[in-house]
Amino acid sequence: MNKAIAAIALLAAASLPLSAQAGGDAAAGKAKSAPCAACHGADGNSAIPINPTLAGQHADYLVRALQEYKSGVRQNPIMAGMAAPLSEQDMEDIAAYFAAQDGLRTPVER
């Protein structure tokens, strides 16, 4: 019971600021991210070194990357094919999902 409440609170806390920024729906993004999983891992932690980890990445950077793959500014035959059918909303939802996962971090200079 307490765990469920904690989980809901965490989800709410994690998804609210993201929604505000990107307009993305992380829950919808999870469903839409199914095709990404084979190469980037189900939660965006890629097990294949040439494919980037997406988990924890900034949502707006991920949206930008998808837009550039779709437009051809960023050239990658596989990602061009994956991004082609995505709407802006799809991109924002998928980005919101991966951004909310535990993974990448900003290194602190020492």
Added chain:
Amino acid sequence: MKATTRLSRAAALAAVLALAPATGALAAGDAEQGRIKAETCLGCHGIPNYTNAHPTYKVPKLGGQHAEYLVAALKAYKAGQRGHETMHANAASLSEQDMADIAAYFANAE
């Protein structure tokens, strides 16, 4: 039969040789050297939520990213295959060794 075996051996050898240079470059990445060489990078990538001025989006988190992907990204920026003036300028002066070292640093940076 023998010819087939010889052919598949040749194919296997070719596959190993094709992979060897990339693996070799990665293996040579020195994270400590990379930490020093990454000082410029951290001016943007070491500041939490730092925003790219134009176009506007947060610069990607690199801590924990795969070294192999980071090298591929730097090469693409250097070659002008990814449209970002600042990253093109930064990558242009990097040698393969610099890229491998910087990638090794970020892959494990906390």
